[in-house]
Amino acid sequence: MAAPMRRVACRSFLAFSLRLHQNTTFKNFKSLASFKLPSATNFCRRIHVSKAGGLKNGEFEMQDPKSEDDVVNIVYIDRDDVRHEIKGKVGDNVMYLAHRYDIDIEGACEASLACCTCHVVLPDNFYDKLSEPTEEEEDMLDLAPFLTATSRLGCQVILTKELEGMEVRLPQATRNFYVDGHVPEPH
Amino acid sequence: MSPKKTRVLTITVHNNVSTKFASVMHKSLHKCQWRKPTGHVRFLSSQQDSSFRVCVVGSGPAGFYTAQSLLKNNPNVTVDILEKLPVPFGLVRYGVAPDHPEVKNVVNQFTNLAQSGRCNFLGNINIGTDVTVKELLNGYSAVVLAYGAASDRRLDIPGEDSEGVISARNFVGWYNGLPQDSELKPNLNTDTAVVIGQGNVALDVARILLTPIEILQKTDISENAISALRRSKVKQVYLVGRRGPLEVSFTIKELREMVKLPGTKPILDRSDFEGIDKLIPGLPRGRKRLIELLYKTALQSSNSQDERLETSQAAWGLKFLRSPLEIIQDQVDQQVKGVRFAVNTLQSQDGQTTAVPTGEEEFMECGLVLKSVGYKSIRLDPIVPFDHMKGIIRNTKGKVDGIQGLYCSGWVKRGAVGVILSSLNDSIETAKTISEDFTTGHIQHNNEGKDYLMKLLNNRGVKTVTFTDWLNIDEEERQRGQLQSKPREKISDITEMLKIAFRPQHEK
Numbered sequence: 001m002a003a004p005m006r007r008v009a010c011r012s013f014l015a016f017s018l019r020l021h022q023n024t025t026f027k028n029f030k031s032l033a034s035f036k037l038p039s040a041t042n043f044c045r046r047i048h049v050s051k052a053g054g055l056k057n058g059e060f061e062m063q064d065p066k067s068e069d070d071v072v073n074i075v076y077i078d079r080d081d082v083r084h085e086i087k088g089k090v091g092d093n094v095m096y097l098a099h100r101y102d103i104d105i106e107g108a109c110e111a112s113l114a115c116c117t118c119h120v121v122l123p124d125n126f127y128d129k130l131s132e133p134t135e136e137e138e139d140m141l142d143l144a145p146f147l148t149a150t151s152r153l154g155c156q157v158i159l160t161k162e163l164e165g166m167e168v169r170l171p172q173a174t175r176n177f178y179v180d181g182h183v184p185e186p187h
Numbered sequence: 188m189s190p191k192k193t194r195v196l197t198i199t200v201h202n203n204v205s206t207k208f209a210s211v212m213h214k215s216l217h218k219c220q221w222r223k224p225t226g227h228v229r230f231l232s233s234q235q236d237s238s239f240r241v242c243v244v245g246s247g248p249a250g251f252y253t254a255q256s257l258l259k260n261n262p263n264v265t266v267d268i269l270e271k272l273p274v275p276f277g278l279v280r281y282g283v284a285p286d287h288p289e290v291k292n293v294v295n296q297f298t299n300l301a302q303s304g305r306c307n308f309l310g311n312i313n314i315g316t317d318v319t320v321k322e323l324l325n326g327y328s329a330v331v332l333a334y335g336a337a338s339d340r341r342l343d344i345p346g347e348d349s350e351g352v353i354s355a356r357n358f359v360g361w362y363n364g365l366p367q368d369s370e371l372k373p374n375l376n377t378d379t380a381v382v383i384g385q386g387n388v389a390l391d392v393a394r395i396l397l398t399p400i401e402i403l404q405k406t407d408i409s410e411n412a413i414s415a416l417r418r419s420k421v422k423q424v425y426l427v428g429r430r431g432p433l434e435v436s437f438t439i440k441e442l443r444e445m446v447k448l449p450g451t452k453p454i455l456d457r458s459d460f461e462g463i464d465k466l467i468p469g470l471p472r473g474r475k476r477l478i479e480l481l482y483k484t485a486l487q488s489s490n491s492q493d494e495r496l497e498t499s500q501a502a503w504g505l506k507f508l509r510s511p512l513e514i515i516q517d518q519v520d521q522q523v524k525g526v527r528f529a530v531n532t533l534q535s536q537d538g539q540t541t542a543v544p545t546g547e548e549e550f551m552e553c554g555l556v557l558k559s560v561g562y563k564s565i566r567l568d569p570i571v572p573f574d575h576m577k578g579i580i581r582n583t584k585g586k587v588d589g590i591q592g593l594y595c596s597g598w599v600k601r602g603a604v605g606v607i608l609s610s611l612n613d614s615i616e617t618a619k620t621i622s623e624d625f626t627t628g629h630i631q632h633n634n635e636g637k638d639y640l641m642k643l644l645n646n647r648g649v650k651t652v653t654f655t656d657w658l659n660i661d662e663e664e665r666q667r668g669q670l671q672s673k674p675r676e677k678i679s680d681i682t683e684m685l686k687i688a689f690r691p692q693h694e695k
Contacts, residue, residue, distance in 0.1 A: 108296065115290075117608055142439055143606075
């Protein structure tokens with residue numbers, strides 16, 4: 001949703017800077033004054049740029065790909081079977097990328113391997129391309145209902161070019177009721 | 188910049204956690220805005236122009252997740268979250284162990300919600316003494332009871348209420364700085380403690396008793412607890428369960444933590460695990476890895492019958508097939524001497540495994556007994572239909588039986604089982620039930636909500652704590668914590684909390 005606005009903004013900005021370059025006479029200052037930002041809100045999402053010392057908690061995922069080489073297109077399939085085609089980039093965290101685009105995936109512990117709410121199911125061929133889950137991730141996956149052989153925690157899946165076209169499916173529910181593994185009947 | 192963002196700026200800057208600033212802003216944007224079809228993004232109007240005002244009783248995970256779900260799906264709803272204490276977050280603050288800070292990250296999400304404009308936190312309000320459920324039903328379109336479990340399941344055995352027998356719930360409250368448990372004085376002057384129960388709370392309690400002090404003192408553990416633990420003589424902790432290894436209630440992460448606990452070793456009786464290895468392959472994934480780890484640990488551990496423990500080394504053990512019959516006190520000084528157990532055998536019936544006494548008994552010597560057999564909810568208000576056996580409010584998918592406009596969420600709805608995330612799913616169900624009732628007109632709307640409540644409370648002299656007031660407490664705790672290299676030093680006195688909450692700005 002932000003994409004169309006971003007393109008408009010970029011175009012406006014480009015036009016604006018072109019004007020600036022062409023003729024920096026007094027006459028043109030008037031046209032500078034008439035430059036309008038398409039929507040303040042769109043820019044506001046990018047105000048929180050990186051702090052010195054690295055990005056945290058989804059900030060990296062808020063940045064757009066720097067070039068086509070960086071792009072990784074994936075598809076999220078939500079609980080209502082709706083497909084969301086998303087343009088991510090190399091290094092994006094699948095959970096935070098979903099957050100950026102308002103896809104309904106929780107992330108209660110903020111990627112610290114203390115919950116299973118970002119549980120996703122991947123296609124076999126893409127699952128095999130990822131490195132093995134750590135013991136901690138497996139421990140958390142144990143608690144996730146509707147677990148499959150190709151389940152992962154979304155916060156542990158980092159995009160690479162190899163994952164281009166991957167379908168990330170959200171399981172029906174993301175938390176377990178019973179510690180002994182019993183899964184309740186869906187209502 | 189909208190006023191909302193300015194507010195976020197002033198709150199987070201002085202917290203010295205500037206990395207959170209960006210994520211807080213991003214998150215409040217992420218959570219608050221909704222999109223119109225044209226692609227324009229509009230912030231929430233600051234005008235409280237809603238027709239449905241909902242009141243949630245309890246500010247723990249169930250309360251906040253219910254609020255979150257309601258707000259996400261209903262643009263014309265506002266939610267007031269009431270809390271008995273001056274501080275929010277319930278068991279996230281007072282239940283999660285101090286050495287599990289990452290589990291508490293969910294607080295950030297709740298903080299964003301409380302500052303999002305359609306959600307108001309109101310602390311220091313006691314249902315029963317300050318306002319009744321009936322009055323809340325008058326003022327709000329819907330009232331959601333999400334007040335958790337403030338009591339324990341009982342063993343109902345002789346000696347249960349003697350000195351030296353403590354509920355694990357109180358012990359957890361004590362090391363987490365809960366005001367009502369701050370004066371607990373567990374007897375740590377003994378070398379053996381017995382915990383009755385084999386769930387995650389039992390493991391937490393054992394772990395806190397045995398973790399080296401150098402590790403604990405860097406957490407947000409309460410001052411009372413850390414100074415008592417420094418003088419603790421407890422060296423062995425046994426978790427005793429009435430059934431077998433296949434029926435343990437704790438989960439693998441916590442077990443693994445225990446197995447790797449520095450300076451300690453596990454004591455497991457290998458005979459308890461005979462035949463278990465053959466059953467492991469048939470177990471569902473969730474249980475399989477847990478039992479595998481237990482079995483592996485049992486094979487590698489010392490057997491209390493074969494080897495003597497070195498007296499200097501701390502140890503934790505699991506004892507199975509034991510049900511407590513009586514807690515024995517010393518005749519002279521009334522101190523706990525030990526526990527008399529019935530020895531059980533297992534019986535399978537209708538897919539359930541139950542413990543059946545064999546007639547044999549066993550005595551375990553110890554100086555401290557911790558009961559960890561489950562939390563239990565209490566009935567907060569006489570008009571609420573309550574199932575005393577199960578300790579839950581009578582409800583159907585979150586709608587309280589027989590009372591229009593009343594709902595429930597969390598442990599008080601399902602029973603006191605499950606981690607924070609179980610409350611998430613549960614809250615979504617309750618919110619869905621409420622949303623459906625909004626649409627079908629089964630709920631009145633245009634109730635006065637907060638205005639009505641505040642008028643009532645002002646007349647009664649009740650001073651409510653807002654979320655901004657809580658942030659004063661939060662900042663004070665962090666600052667005090669910094670002096671001790673802890674993430675925070677929790678304030679466990681309510682009067683002091685209120686004093687800091689209402690401190691005038693210029694004093695900061």
